[in-house]
Amino acid sequence: MKVKIGAFLGGALFGVGLAVAGMTQPAKIVGFFDFFGSWDPSLAFVMGGAIIVYTPVYRWAIRTWQRPVWAPAFSLPTRSDIDGRLVLGSAIFGVGWGLGGYCPGPAFTSVGARSEEALTFGLAMLIGVGGYQLFMRMREKRSGGAVDAQAAAMIDG
Amino acid sequence: MIGTAAAGLLLFHGRIAGISGIAGGIFRREAGDISWRVMFLVGLFAAGAGWSLFYPEDYVVEISRSTPALIVAGLTVGIGTQLGSGCTSGHGVCGIGRLSKRSTAATISFMITAALTVFVVNEMLGGSV
Numbered sequence: 001m002k003v004k005i006g007a008f009l010g011g012a013l014f015g016v017g018l019a020v021a022g023m024t025q026p027a028k029i030v031g032f033f034d035f036f037g038s039w040d041p042s043l044a045f046v047m048g049g050a051i052i053v054y055t056p057v058y059r060w061a062i063r064t065w066q067r068p069v070w071a072p073a074f075s076l077p078t079r080s081d082i083d084g085r086l087v088l089g090s091a092i093f094g095v096g097w098g099l100g101g102y103c104p105g106p107a108f109t110s111v112g113a114r115s116e117e118a119l120t121f122g123l124a125m126l127i128g129v130g131g132y133q134l135f136m137r138m139r140e141k142r143s144g145g146a147v148d149a150q151a152a153a154m155i156d157g
Numbered sequence: 158m159i160g161t162a163a164a165g166l167l168l169f170h171g172r173i174a175g176i177s178g179i180a181g182g183i184f185r186r187e188a189g190d191i192s193w194r195v196m197f198l199v200g201l202f203a204a205g206a207g208w209s210l211f212y213p214e215d216y217v218v219e220i221s222r223s224t225p226a227l228i229v230a231g232l233t234v235g236i237g238t239q240l241g242s243g244c245t246s247g248h249g250v251c252g253i254g255r256l257s258k259r260s261t262a263a264t265i266s267f268m269i270t271a272a273l274t275v276f277v278v279n280e281m282l283g284g285s286v
Contacts, residue, residue: 011198014197015205016208017158019209025217025218026222030278047249051250054254057168068168071169071171080259081259089240089263092270097230097234098271099222099226101222104177108201112203112205113205114209121234128236129177137185156257
């Protein structure tokens with residue numbers, strides 16, 4: 001129960017953080033990437049600020065904590081090679097982010113705010129996410145369980 | 158607040174706060190691994206529902222995008238984040254925070270294509286698609 005409540009509170013804090021930071025306003029996202037128009041650098045401080053808070057906590061935790069409070073072990077990415085799937089997938093994501101002005105977190109929380117644009121975007125995004133995952137599961141089954149789990153799993157975040 | 162929430166998820170759940178990864182994992186239907194994901198997304202959703210009552214201006218859409226453009230954008234974000242195994246939060250914040258080479262490469266990749274897309278839309282298509 002506390003795990004579920006904790007996850008809920010984490011999502012809620014994350015969601016309010018996105019709104020306060022301006023990440024839920026597509027015009028701000030587009031403005032950040034509009035290097036040849038009226039560039040708005042403010043989102044660099046959002047990402048930078050989050051990294052500055054996260055990095056020391058992460059380093060401290062992996063060095064001194066045996067395990068997280070509510071789980072038997074940390075579930076952290078282990079791969080370090082850069083492959084085509086990673087770069088191509090991210091490139092495709094960037095096109096959608098620049099086109100729609102939403103990345104996944106802001107899209108979810110803006111659906112909660114009853115934004116029609118976010119609802120359209122969010123439904124298409126869920127179809128993309130679910131479609132990809134179902135396709136990978138089918139491929140795993142067809143290859144007789146020869147697991148391409150690492151390819152399908154979210155190994156980075 | 159974003160960094161604090163991500164740090165909390167690491168300390169309490171031992172997880173990377175990557176929204177696309179949290180969402181994608183739901184479809185993988187692994188026993189015991191679904192409820193925290195759903196609750197995190199419900200939290201995100203509730204934050205938008207609650208916060209927008211007091212600050213509706215935080216959710217305004219001031220760019221001109223047609224429904225087909227939003228659908229294409231949503232699909233590419235959905236497929237791209239799963240293929241590239243992460244989004245702004247997972248790669249951009251947590252990944253770079255972990256000094257991950259993969260996440261740094263991914264972040265550079267999606268930043269470049271996002272900027273190129275905005276260039277095409279704003280400078281070549283007049284800002285409306």
